[in-house]
Amino acid sequence: MPVDPIRSVLIVGGGTAGWMTAAALAKIFGDQALDIRLVESEQIGTVGVGEATIPQILLFNRMLGIDENEFVRATQGTFKLGIEFVNWRREGHSYIHPFGSYGSDMDGVMFHHFWLHARQRGYEVDLPEFCLQIIAARQGKFLRPVPDARNSPLGHIAYAFQFDASLYAAYLRRYAEGRGVTRTEGRIANTRLDPETGHVQGVQLENGETIEADFFIDCSGFRGLLIEQALKTGYEDWSSWLPCNSALAVPSENTGPPSPYTRATARKAGWQWRIPLQHRTGNGHVYCSDHISDDEAANILLSNLDGPALRDPLQLRFTTGHRKKFWNKNVLAIGLSAGFMEPLESTSIHLIQSGIARLMTLFPDRAFNPVDIDEYNRLTLQEYDYVRDFLVLHYRQTERDDSEFWRYCRNLPLTDHLARKLALYQTNGRVSREKDELFNETSWLAVLDGQGVVPQGHHPLVTGLGDAEVDARLEQILGAVRASARQMPSHADFIANQCAAPADIQLFQA
Structure with a gap:
């Protein structure tokens, strides 16, 4: 059967999801005859809660071929070695979920089993002491992996970024437009469906312009302008598992050097995030409105900021869950239009990234084979689960x-x-x-x-191995981790020397 390739793609909505998608399509399709267009309205704000990432974003940025220092400068970014969880186990307790491993596996067995064995014999050193990322995070240090130190913890430093999501979207917009993506300013007033197939044929803007395409990617956020409002796909509610349904977000002034980790502090009816950037600190309070009022949630947030708030908190409402189909007919949902899970483990931007990668693997032709669509939906649902x-x-x-x-x-x-x-x-x-x-x-x-x-x-x-050999290896690994941390520069010094943002860069306003 001859392949009838997609000739045009319309991305509905900008923000992080829209411009990540546009940049990836522009890079991967290159000079091929694919018309890529994005429509968005400056009148519609974006949700800037996904400012912290996980290490997989390095793969996305490298795929685009962008310079990491340039990217960090342009997004007022900082580096991230993990997430600190405060008050989750109990009030007054904290731990760090690191991006690096604990110790070193031995004889094909994960390291923590040897630590558990020693612990049961009275060994007093806690497991986090064997992870370089945790030690460095606590000490406010950062270093990229050292290529010629493969036998040292310094050769295996996994990391991610903390950045201004609005500036990241702007950065990717410049990247995408520089590679042929066409941006159209405007709000969508109507969606036209094919009466026989039910596929989306085109969208009509408020100014009367109609934009048609073969394939539509819905990045319109919670509204789900195409996937839900036009195609009535339906939504799977996960509130029984994740009951939080509201959030307040507010930036605050920095009061010291940025820490190389994100913090999630459990509160009375939810949790508060803290994401340090070069020019400000991002803060938010995710909570369940069944257990706390909006006013009390706002008071908790504002009374626990490190520095003065830069504006009033932005209120967000959400229902945790996902569309019953992420890909329906000729519409694929990416980002918040596909589903939402609170950013407790910084997965929001990653789910955009993985959705794009899955699309590239299963990119359709104009026949929109149901087998490909079903496989995309199966894999995406599995990831969400x-x-x-x-x-x-x-x-x-x-x-x-x-x-x-x-x-x-x-x-x-x-x-x-x-x-x-x-x-x-x-x-x-x-x-x-x-x-x-x-x-x-x-x-x-x-x-x-x-x-x-x-x-x-x-x-x-x-x-x-025997108790004496296990104990000796534990002490050797512990010494290597501590010595490696001593060799790392401070996070602030690393940024100052490698990727400090100019003082006049546009600040986050939304």
């Missing part, structure tokens, strides 16, 4: 019972996937990873240990 379960772990495995909200969270329902993860770890400390699961064994271990889940045993093979 796994992310949801990881977020639920933070809420459910807590010792907190100081509020109605936290008592409710202690009894959140378990999916089969999450129940299996917990059972494996609680018995012998085993951490498994499903194929294509976003969060790896280290991530699950960090949260399980941080939330106070204590295994009854460990992998039986660890006893083969």
